[in-house]
Amino acid sequence: MHIRPDTDDEKFSEFLEGWRVQELVRKYSDYIRFPIRMEVSKTRKKEGSPEGNPEYETYSEVETLNSMIPIWQRQKSKVKKEEYDKFYRDKFSDYAEPQRVIAVSAEGSVTYKALLFIPSQQPFNYYSKDFEAGLQLYSNGVLIMGAYFIWYFHYMPVGNDAVPELLPTPEQRKGTYERIRHFRASKPLFAMDFQNDAEYVGGCIAGGHRYLHINANGDVDPCVFIHYSDSNIREKSLLDALRSPMMMAYHRGQPFNKNMLRPCPMLENPQRLREMVANAGAHSTDLQSPESAEHLCAKCDRYAENWAPVAEKLWEETLAAKANKA
Numbered sequence: 001m002h003i004r005p006d007t008d009d010e011k012f013s014e015f016l017e018g019w020r021v022q023e024l025v026r027k028y029s030d031y032i033r034f035p036i037r038m039e040v041s042k043t044r045k046k047e048g049s050p051e052g053n054p055e056y057e058t059y060s061e062v063e064t065l066n067s068m069i070p071i072w073q074r075q076k077s078k079v080k081k082e083e084y085d086k087f088y089r090d091k092f093s094d095y096a097e098p099q100r101v102i103a104v105s106a107e108g109s110v111t112y113k114a115l116l117f118i119p120s121q122q123p124f125n126y127y128s129k130d131f132e133a134g135l136q137l138y139s140n141g142v143l144i145m146g147a148y149f150i151w152y153f154h155y156m157p158v159g160n161d162a163v164p165e166l167l168p169t170p171e172q173r174k175g176t177y178e179r180i181r182h183f184r185a186s187k188p189l190f191a192m193d194f195q196n197d198a199e200y201v202g203g204c205i206a207g208g209h210r211y212l213h214i215n216a217n218g219d220v221d222p223c224v225f226i227h228y229s230d231s232n233i234r235e236k237s238l239l240d241a242l243r244s245p246m247m248m249a250y251h252r253g254q255p256f257n258k259n260m261l262r263p264c265p266m267l268e269n270p271q272r273l274r275e276m277v278a279n280a281g282a283h284s285t286d287l288q289s290p291e292s293a294e295h296l297c298a299k300c301d302r303y304a305e306n307w308a309p310v311a312e313k314l315w316e317e318t319l320a321a322k323a324n325k326a
Ligand code: SF4
Pocket: 203, 204, 205, 206, 223, 224, 225, 226, 263, 264, 265, 266, 267
């Protein structure tokens, strides 16, 4: 193995040390489903060496470094309290048992299992720069990272089978707005709110304003959620696609609403999307089940109507708060 020479700032050679390799495997790959074995050096008392003046020798042994058993994958009822406690103590180097263990198993469009431990006391390094806040995320048994970002998505009723009943109520959307802003002010996380952050990007970013979407068929859609197009990238250049009636309608229509809590031509201004699709003669580019713009927009009419007064009040308050700060 070749490794870069050490510098004043970085000691790369430590990655050739056994203890460092073991540490990395245990940190990032403790739960992958096959054994990671390594020949490790150990010390033991020499056979026959006197008790009062023992002699020691070094020997090598092949050891499995990873535990391979993600405790959160096991049924909660089959895991003993002592097992949770041991896992917590080993993982977080705490000598005390956790005050509470919460095991979550969620199945749906996102499926995950989670274990939350509430420590019984404040971590000893809580006020030091070494304290690592946030969650640990494992995918296929590999530690991906701690949590540094939250991206909160809004349900999109896109597709013939998508039902409008899953759209958030005005109270739920307002709650999300307030919660994410609370996280921003109080947590070391970069939190993004998919449908309530238009104020930071000047409204809808689709239609080539800041991005567009090209599907597997080559259809140039204004947005990953708006499957209506009059251009295919296999037939025209990107520039010509951007000059097409559908994209130009987006270009001229933005912002679709001066209220940055109502940015979308589908969700909050469905009449705008109906008009753009009809005027451009755009067709559905949904590859599985083409949905008419009328079918899609009709699902958003009531939602837009209900959200509008709440959004107006919230936006007024946002503007007033900004004015006060200035
Ligand atoms: S069309 Fe709607 S979902 Fe797409 S970028 Fe614009 S506001 Fe967002």
